[in-house]
Amino acid sequence: MRKHQILTIGECMVEMAPRQDEAYNRNFAGDSFNTAWYLRQLLPGDDQVGYCSAVGTDGISNAMLAFMQAAGISTHAVRRIPNRTVGLYMIELANGERSFSYWRGESAAKLLAEDRTFLSEAVAGQDLVLFSGITLAILSETHRQQLLNVLGEARARGTTIAFDPNMRLRLWPDQQTMCRAVSDAAKLADIVLPSFDEDGPNYQDASPQATIERYIAGGAKCVVVKNGPDRIHAFSEEEGHVVFDPVPVDAVVDTTAAGDSFNAGFLAARLTGSAMVEALAKGASVSAQVIKSRGALVAIEG
Numbered sequence: 001m002r003k004h005q006i007l008t009i010g011e012c013m014v015e016m017a018p019r020q021d022e023a024y025n026r027n028f029a030g031d032s033f034n035t036a037w038y039l040r041q042l043l044p045g046d047d048q049v050g051y052c053s054a055v056g057t058d059g060i061s062n063a064m065l066a067f068m069q070a071a072g073i074s075t076h077a078v079r080r081i082p083n084r085t086v087g088l089y090m091i092e093l094a095n096g097e098r099s100f101s102y103w104r105g106e107s108a109a110k111l112l113a114e115d116r117t118f119l120s121e122a123v124a125g126q127d128l129v130l131f132s133g134i135t136l137a138i139l140s141e142t143h144r145q146q147l148l149n150v151l152g153e154a155r156a157r158g159t160t161i162a163f164d165p166n167m168r169l170r171l172w173p174d175q176q177t178m179c180r181a182v183s184d185a186a187k188l189a190d191i192v193l194p195s196f197d198e199d200g201p202n203y204q205d206a207s208p209q210a211t212i213e214r215y216i217a218g219g220a221k222c223v224v225v226k227n228g229p230d231r232i233h234a235f236s237e238e239e240g241h242v243v244f245d246p247v248p249v250d251a252v253v254d255t256t257a258a259g260d261s262f263n264a265g266f267l268a269a270r271l272t273g274s275a276m277v278e279a280l281a282k283g284a285s286v287s288a289q290v291i292k293s294r295g296a297l298v299a300i301e302g
């Protein structure tokens, strides 16, 4: 089978996750990076999975790159920006509820789309490129447009573009700006991977089918609407509407990266030619394993 080249674009952050003893475990995570990490686990070793972002030149940036490389993820598309560093978030646990605090003001990743030539070279020749609403949210308006222009050119040259709207209102000035940016980005995507609990309220979609229709009307060829434990609704030009009911998971431990790992399972299956229903089943089975353990990055079986 032909070797694939896959790139995901966005921000990976330092995660400080509490332990029992008031110390913290230091991990690395971020939606687009999590998807790359799961794709790396799922795809054959001779497929290339790369990450596109920007980091600083300090020790923690070096540690993040070393972590990616040790996981088998190519970092050729990670720019180094002196005097910047990587973003950080801390998880606090109070009565079993997790809350998150973020430090990303100085994050180098905010400048990932600054250098048009670097970006164009990073996406050149890729079979599949994935980015998200969080990728867009951290960029200035000018850089956001630059990213979309470069992705549009890549698509015209045959790269498949996948986009997860991942709508995080606190990263945007207001809901209208977020919705407009997400809709613009989805227009240049072949595959749109929304979650109904975000798209439904933000766009006033009455149902997952309405979410599908809105993205198809915008130009997407394939839309998969995730919906937590509920029925997944999908549409593709070739196969029409397809639904899949995830196998219920009784002991949900932590739903972090459920959507990111679903995306990896789904895209890995599609890359290797699976039909829609098989790809939905693969996405659901990967995310079902992920939500049974704590943390964003969980070792999975096949």
Ligand code: ADP
Residues within 6 Å of the ligand: 195, 196, 197, 226, 227, 228, 229, 232, 246, 247, 248, 249, 252, 255, 257, 258, 259, 260, 262, 283, 284, 285, 287, 288, 291
């Ligand atoms: P996101 O993390 O983007 O909000 P979802 O919560 O919709 O994504 O979950 C993505 C996928 O993870 C779902 O389509 C489903 O396959 C799986 N999943 C999430 N929560 C559950 C659950 N409680 N039981 C079984 N599967 C789940």
